[in-house]
Amino acid sequence: MRTTRVVLGPALLALFGGCAHEVQVVTVDPAKKCEAAPTLLQACERATPLAEDMTYGQLLDSYQADRERLRRCASQRDDLAKVLETCNAAIDRHNAELAQQLKTAPPK
Numbered sequence: 001m002r003t004t005r006v007v008l009g010p011a012l013l014a015l016f017g018g019c020a021h022e023v024q025v026v027t028v029d030p031a032k033k034c035e036a037a038p039t040l041l042q043a044c045e046r047a048t049p050l051a052e053d054m055t056y057g058q059l060l061d062s063y064q065a066d067r068e069r070l071r072r073c074a075s076q077r078d079d080l081a082k083v084l085e086t087c088n089a090a091i092d093r094h095n096a097e098l099a100q101q102l103k104t105a106p107p108k
Contacts, residue, residue, distance in 0.1 A: 028101075032094050034087035040080040044073035 047069065048062040 028098060029094065032087070032091045034084060034091070036080055036083045040076055040083060042076075044076065045069045 047066045050059070050062065054062070
């Protein structure tokens, strides 16, 4: 039994001796995720349906309400575009930092 231990000791040292050197590992941050407020992701309101028996006053009210809906929809779309532009810029910065880390990492 003693001879086995003596033989296994040097064999294990020879086998795992290469594990003692230092290895540098590039750490990667989790990927960025674009998230917009739920209110920006909602569909725009539909136009008011027109009825055959609408009066001229009701038609004008419907027109004004539809114009307001379109204005809010355009504003919502602009806000969403700004959020996505900001998020894409953050992702580009993250990717540039990652590329820089990979450039400066020592070769294998």
